[in-house]
Amino acid sequence: IRVTFTPVHRRGHGGTGTIIVLQDVTEQEELEASRREFVANVSHELRTPLTTIKSYAEALDDGAIEDPELGGRFVGVIQNETERMIRLVTDLLHLSRLDSSEAPLRKQLTPIIDVLEEVADRFSFQMQQKHMSIAVIVERGVPEVPMDRDQIDQLLDNLVSNALKYSNEGGSVTLAASLVEKGVAISVEDTGIGIPKKDIERIFERFYRVEKGRARSMGGTGLGLSIAREIVKAHGGDIELESEFGKGTRVTFILPLVQEERGYS
Numbered sequence: 001i002r003v004t005f006t007p008v009h010r011r012g013h014g015g016t017g018t019i020i021v022l023q024d025v026t027e028q029e030e031l032e033a034s035r036r037e038f039v040a041n042v043s044h045e046l047r048t049p050l051t052t053i054k055s056y057a058e059a060l061d062d063g064a065i066e067d068p069e070l071g072g073r074f075v076g077v078i079q080n081e082t083e084r085m086i087r088l089v090t091d092l093l094h095l096s097r098l099d100s101s102e103a104p105l106r107k108q109l110t111p112i113i114d115v116l117e118e119v120a121d122r123f124s125f126q127m128q129q130k131h132m133s134i135a136v137i138v139e140r141g142v143p144e145v146p147m148d149r150d151q152i153d154q155l156l157d158n159l160v161s162n163a164l165k166y167s168n169e170g171g172s173v174t175l176a177a178s179l180v181e182k183g184v185a186i187s188v189e190d191t192g193i194g195i196p197k198k199d200i201e202r203i204f205e206r207f208y209r210v211e212k213g214r215a216r217s218m219g220g221t222g223l224g225l226s227i228a229r230e231i232v233k234a235h236g237g238d239i240e241l242e243s244e245f246g247k248g249t250r251v252t253f254i255l256p257l258v259q260e261e262r263g264y265s
């Protein structure tokens with residue numbers, strides 16, 4: 001709330017007074033503050049890999065390049081950091097497209113079983129390498145869902161790659177779909193490391209990570225879940241995350257079956 005006091009003197013009437021204006025500026029300021037925070041975060045996230053790349057390039061230049069083992073390792077670091085920056089910029093572009101809605105969704109009725117089985121196939125190699133299993137369970141009678149297939153694939157890739165990243169060897173991932181009141185509920189559940197209670201509330205925020213250092217070393221950009229949320233919102237649905245620290249995590253999103261009316265045009 002912004003409060004403005006304006007003193008008023010009314011000569012000849014013998015009195016003075018004050019006009020008090022109360023203005024609700026919370027929303028505006030919150031938006032501005034979150035924008036500033038976002039820019040600061042982006043700058044920081046880009047600066048970190050750049051600083052690393054710079055120092056490793058300097059070390060190579062200073063002679064590390066002559067040592068085949070050390071040289072190879074340093075080049076590897078530079079490659080990793082570059083790839084992370086590319087992922088980050090790709091994620092940022094994706095978010096900004098979703099924000100500006102300049103790329104409207106191309107929704108088509110799609111059988112959910114196909115979508116889930118394909119995502120399970122895409123990850124099967126990485127799962128095997130970690131001795132993990134992945135299962136798909138689709139309730140009988142789940143109808144086809146209107147969705148932008150590319151976006152939903154991206155969203156599921158983000159969720160499954162988290163389930164994989166934040167699980168220990170031998171864990172399992174379950175992809176499930178069922179019919180609920182508001183549409184079709186799709187969930188990605190893992191038996192991984194889980195998320196502490198205090199972090200769950202903020203987990204969908206851009207760049208929010210549970211343990212900054214660890215998450216970054218896993219190669220994450222901190223944008224996966226916020227992109228997931230934007231994609232679900234663009235479909236008119238909801239997303240939520242439940243987790244028990246040390247036990248596992250389940251992310252569930254609902255895609256509505258009824259297309260939203262877009263007014264007359």
Ligand code: ADP
Pocket residue numbers: 158162163166190192193194195203208209210211215216219220221222223224225226248249
């Ligand atoms: P990141 O790119 O760091 O994985 P995300 O936005 O996808 O970013 O996730 C935000 C944070 O939430 C992660 O850094 C991680 O700490 C936590 N997280 C997300 N998914 C899971 C999961 N399935 N199990 C445990 N922690 C998770």
